[in-house]
Amino acid sequence: MAQPRGQFSSKIGFLLAAAGSAVGLGNIWGFPTQAASNGGGAFLVVYLFLAFILAYPALMAELTIGRYARANVITALEGLSSNSSARRAGQFVGIAAVAVAVFILSFYAIVAGWMLAEFFSPLAAKLKATNVELWLDDTSFTRNALVCGLMSILTAAIIARGVEKGIEAWSTRLMPLLFAILLGLIVYVLIQPGAMSGLAAYLIPAPSQLLNPQLILSALGQAFFSLSLGVGTMLIYGSYLRDTDNLPRMGVSVTLLDTGFAFTAGLLILPAIYVADARGIAVFSEAGHLIAGPDLIFQVLPALFDSMGSTGSWVAIAFFALMSIAALTSAISLLEVPVSVCVERWQITRPTAACLSGGLIFLISLIIVWHFETLFNAVITATTVYGQPLLGIALCVFAGWVLHRHQLLKELSQGHPEIEHTLFWKVWPFYVRFVCPALIILTFLQSLR
Numbered sequence: 001m002a003q004p005r006g007q008f009s010s011k012i013g014f015l016l017a018a019a020g021s022a023v024g025l026g027n028i029w030g031f032p033t034q035a036a037s038n039g040g041g042a043f044l045v046v047y048l049f050l051a052f053i054l055a056y057p058a059l060m061a062e063l064t065i066g067r068y069a070r071a072n073v074i075t076a077l078e079g080l081s082s083n084s085s086a087r088r089a090g091q092f093v094g095i096a097a098v099a100v101a102v103f104i105l106s107f108y109a110i111v112a113g114w115m116l117a118e119f120f121s122p123l124a125a126k127l128k129a130t131n132v133e134l135w136l137d138d139t140s141f142t143r144n145a146l147v148c149g150l151m152s153i154l155t156a157a158i159i160a161r162g163v164e165k166g167i168e169a170w171s172t173r174l175m176p177l178l179f180a181i182l183l184g185l186i187v188y189v190l191i192q193p194g195a196m197s198g199l200a201a202y203l204i205p206a207p208s209q210l211l212n213p214q215l216i217l218s219a220l221g222q223a224f225f226s227l228s229l230g231v232g233t234m235l236i237y238g239s240y241l242r243d244t245d246n247l248p249r250m251g252v253s254v255t256l257l258d259t260g261f262a263f264t265a266g267l268l269i270l271p272a273i274y275v276a277d278a279r280g281i282a283v284f285s286e287a288g289h290l291i292a293g294p295d296l297i298f299q300v301l302p303a304l305f306d307s308m309g310s311t312g313s314w315v316a317i318a319f320f321a322l323m324s325i326a327a328l329t330s331a332i333s334l335l336e337v338p339v340s341v342c343v344e345r346w347q348i349t350r351p352t353a354a355c356l357s358g359g360l361i362f363l364i365s366l367i368i369v370w371h372f373e374t375l376f377n378a379v380i381t382a383t384t385v386y387g388q389p390l391l392g393i394a395l396c397v398f399a400g401w402v403l404h405r406h407q408l409l410k411e412l413s414q415g416h417p418e419i420e421h422t423l424f425w426k427v428w429p430f431y432v433r434f435v436c437p438a439l440i441i442l443t444f445l446q447s448l449r
């Protein structure tokens with residue numbers, strides 16, 4: 001490889017970067033609203049359970065392959081075995097992973113752009129720039145294209161700077177800020193009338209719901225999306241980890257940070273919905289369901305902020321800053337997947353690779369915005385409902401069947417010499433070979449019915 005590979009400079013740098021990838025719109029928007037429409041506390045319990053018993057082992061598969069191979073997803077999977085059909089299978093899965101990452105980013109950047117627009121709109125109002133405010137509030141093609149373009153430029157600019165100065169430096173700055181804004185907003189919302197019923201709906205599980213197959217399926221999808229699994233994001237981050245770092249412990253920390261953030265975001269969103277309800281804002285659809293999709297974020301919450309007078313616009317600014325930052329640190333991890341391929345396989349320089357991949361993805365986003373009705377949901381379903389679980393199975397199979405036990409043990413015992421005597425080593429290799437693929441297939445089949 002012509003250029004030296006980047007590396008995270010510290011444990012905490014890796015943790016914040018990996019948590020930055022994991023914590024995104026999926027945590028702050030997806031998780032709380034899914035919990036709200038799926039039995040509240042019951043969803044929370046099932047989600048936490050699945051995150052640790054299924055998503056964590058799959059995360060470990062990606063981190064281990066990444067650090068073992070020290071390469072981008074295609075080169076890594078291709079190089080795990082010297083057998084030519086295993087190599088070809090690796091190359092195929094690697095290319096599919098890059099393609100799915102590219103398409104996930106192309107819709108993610110659109111949604112992230114909306115967050116930027118909602119962030120700038122109350123700022124424009126504060127500056128009395130009424131025309132700008134009206135333009136930002138109107139969901140025109142030009143507005144969507146411009147804010148998505150801005151998000152894409154920010155993402156590419158960070159990735160162009162490399163692992164330590166780009167991904168690590170920016171995640172280390174943005175993640176604490178994200179947490180501070182989230183806590184500030186929670187405190188503010190919890191003292192509003194109505195907040196406590198939201199808290200009760202969130203935290204008290206409806207036991208009858210615990211075994212509902214639909215709920216289990218949504219919780220699994222949520223756990224996979226939230227931990228950024230299946231497309232090689234965690235694989236490439238793992239490849240930048242130092243040999244001295246303890247992989248199983250890093251994986252647990254990332255899972256804890258991700259689920260912890262999702263849980264905490266629920267403490268904001270669910271009470272906010274009930275505060276809006278107490279203020280007479282419609283939060284239930286005519287059929288009696290909680291409004292959960294885009295309407296929650298772009299109608300219910302803005303209406304709530306409006307009803308709070310002049311403090312409300314500051315709350316809105318803080319809330320959408322929170323969303324934009326969370327989206328940005330996730331978007332960079334998605335862009336790193338194709339960029340690392342360009343840099344390592346074709347020896348393109350990082351800044352050029354970031355511009356090229358970022359530019360191509362932006363073009364795809366533009367096509368999606370242009371044919372929004374037909375393409376937007378189709379791309380989301382193809383990538384997250386089909387692509388991610390299938391690739392997740394493939395990655396578990398590569399870690400469990402293609403990498404040999406002694407290779408796994410050698411890799412994992414770097415940074416954790418006593419691994420052979422831990423429960424992790426007794427359970428996990430068997431688990432990624434049989435249990436993870438089987439459970440993912442089962443849930444996947446369920447979803448096809």
Ligand code: TRP
Pocket residue numbers: 021022023024025026027104224225226227228229230231233330331333334
């Ligand atoms: N996990 C992020 C979220 O919760 C999104 C994300 C980043 C992602 N990288 C990914 C999702 C890779 C799937 C695959 O919003």
